Amino acid sequence: MAKKDDLRRKLIQKARKEVKTKYVGRESHIIRAADILSDLDEIFNLLYEDSREWYGIHFPEMDRLVKTPEIYLNLVNELGLRKNFSEQKILKYYKNKEKAKQIETKAKNSVGSEIEEKDLKKIQSLAKQSLLIKKEKNSLVEYVEKEMKKELPNFSNLCGAVLGAKLLSEAGAIEKMVKMPASTIQVLGAEKALFRHLKSGAKPPKYGLLFQHPFVQQVKTVNRGKMARSLASKLSIALKQDFFSKKEKYEKLLKELEKRASELS
């Protein structure tokens, strides 16, 4: 009995120590951040939609005039009631003379109903919160960019830090991603389509997350699959450069990719 207890205590101690000291790679922080990025985007869009809807009771015309979320929220937050919308004040937050004039005239003869101070306060606080979330997101993007440049300089220069971090999050770990063939990188993020293809012989996916890459976006629609394939193979090379040599030599790859993109567009 005592022996058994000793063993148990010893093993618990050992496991505790091992869990605590086991190396956690830098990439786990990047992956967390990349996952949170898309969450923050979603939250921001939801809050923005809500504030827009609510403020629309008071000033529905602004809905069609201001399309940029940050500007809309800033106007609501800083100016508040419709009667405060003068051209000069609007110009502070929306640097577009023509639009500012339009907004002012619309504000003067709006069909929206009057609202009370307490209602406005709530709307404004909602707008403020959404702006803060946007700010948080931007600072997180900066963080991801910095960390990706440090960990995978060649890769993130070719593919963009945020997209690179998303790919890394799909792959799970840097070492895992480095060992992936280019064809796997090409369809990262399209697992559902890939397995559907393997299982039932449907058409295979041409790209997963790589669809978001500017090179893939800029070429002709029919050539997107080709571009994604070239891009994935270059990314795979860049990853190997990062992992095994740590030297920056992405320029050659980037030139080749640019050439390929111009061929295909």
Next chain:
Amino acid sequence: MKQIFEGIFSSKGKILTKNFTPGKKVYGEKLVKTGSVEYREWNPYRSKLCAAIKKGLKKLEIKKGLNVLYLGVAEGTTASHLSDVIEEKGLIFGVDLSQRTMKKFIELCEDRENLVPVLENAEKPEKYEKYLKNSEISLLYQDLSQRKQAQIFNKNAKKFLKKGKLGIIAIKAKSISSTENIEKIFEKQKEELKKEFDIIECIPLQPYEKSHLLCVMKKK
């Protein structure tokens, strides 16, 4: 309340085990009190062994005081119920590779005197052989999502199980191949297991788990 196997009860369609640490929950399950004894409800959607019991497992030879080697404990949901059954004289070695789930399992181990954490790879039994040399293993339980599930099971069985002892494995078809026919995968895995074991029964775990098979076996 009816006893189905030693230490495992059923009441109104629910599977229960006697709580080894009264008053404490492990994973948010319900606690049921009958008289002075407290039972824990066993959720078949969270534990493959319970799913098998629900689907009519005929024979399960687990009892007080057994030593169990559990490969792939994860957070210890199933292990906690096994620990209810074997009580203080038994011992469960919970092997898992993931440090993330091991953190939770260690906490559980501190609460329950018959659980032991082993942070090792189940594919390499020689690494944790030394801890097990003083305790005779009577049950080998495996729930891993690895491609070589059956091979790993056989390797461990060869090292730790004596003739006539019990082996239980939950086979996950999806981690072996996502394209092959599920029945075919199970057949192949059974062939592999027959090298070391006599299969007593095999139970598919629908609807609790998709494409899983739980096999109860005796060592040859």
